[in-house]
Amino acid sequence: xxFYRACYRxxxxxxxxxxxxxDEIDRTLLRIRRINRKAGVxxxxxxxxxxxxxxxxxxxxxxxxxxxxxxxxxxxxxxxxIIHEPAESRMFPNxxxxxxxxxxxxxxxRHEVLRPLxxxxxxxxxxxxxxxxxxxxxxxxxxxxxNDMLMI
Ligand SMILES: Cc1cc2nc3c(=O)[nH]c(=O)nc-3n(C[C@H](O)[C@H](O)[C@H](O)COP(=O)(O)O)c2cc1C
Numbered sequence: 312x313x314f315y316r317a318c319y320r321x322x323x324x325x326x327x328x329x330x331x332x333x334d335e336i337d338r339t340l341l342r343i344r345r346i347n348r349k350a351g352v353x354x355x356x357x358x359x360x361x362x363x364x365x366x367x368x369x370x371x372x373x374x375x376x377x378x379x380x381x382x383x384x385x386x387x388x389x390x391x392x393i394i395h396e397p398a399e400s401r402m403f404p405n406x407x408x409x410x411x412x413x414x415x416x417x418x419x420x421r422h423e424v425l426r427p428l429x430x431x432x433x434x435x436x437x438x439x440x441x442x443x444x445x446x447x448x449x450x451x452x453x454x455x456x457x458n459d460m461l462m463i
């Protein structure tokens with residue numbers, strides 16, 4: 312089966328966020344996992360300070376439609392594309408939207424591959440994004456992260 316993978320970084324528009332951040336995150340994840348289930352889209356979302364980095368994967372049309380939805384979300388601005396390419400398989404086959412908050416720097420202090428997402432004033436490269444997402448994909452495969460992060 313041919314898949315498509317899109318990954319982007321985007322700035323959070325705090326002025327468009329009305330609820331306390333944990334509530335906003337919970338509500339958004341609930342909503343997007345419901346939409347992604349219908350669309351057959353899986354992926355991962357990392358919160359990093361004032362940015363989010365997200366990878367989306369699935370059928371090409373569904374992934375592109377999802378990117379379009381994200382681009383029209385008023386809570387995000389300055390969307391920078393990092394990866395846009397066909398993929399042979401999914402990195403997050405069981406995650407309707409895996410989520411981690413890296414803001415406190417704890418995970419990044421333990422895992423070098425996560426650091427470029429934190430202290431990167433410039434653009435995140437394709438290799439850096441793959442390094443970070445592969446880290447979580449491997450931990451999930453090896454069962455080191457629990458299912459409550461998958462919310463499936
Ligand atoms: C950080 C972030 C991640 C998002 N991820 C997805 C996603 O994975 N799938 C999706 O369909 N929409 C995604 N969106 C878009 C919004 O969920 C969508 O625009 C919003 O739910 C609009 O639908 P509603 O007004 O009907 O709730 C994302 C939005 C934000 C802010």
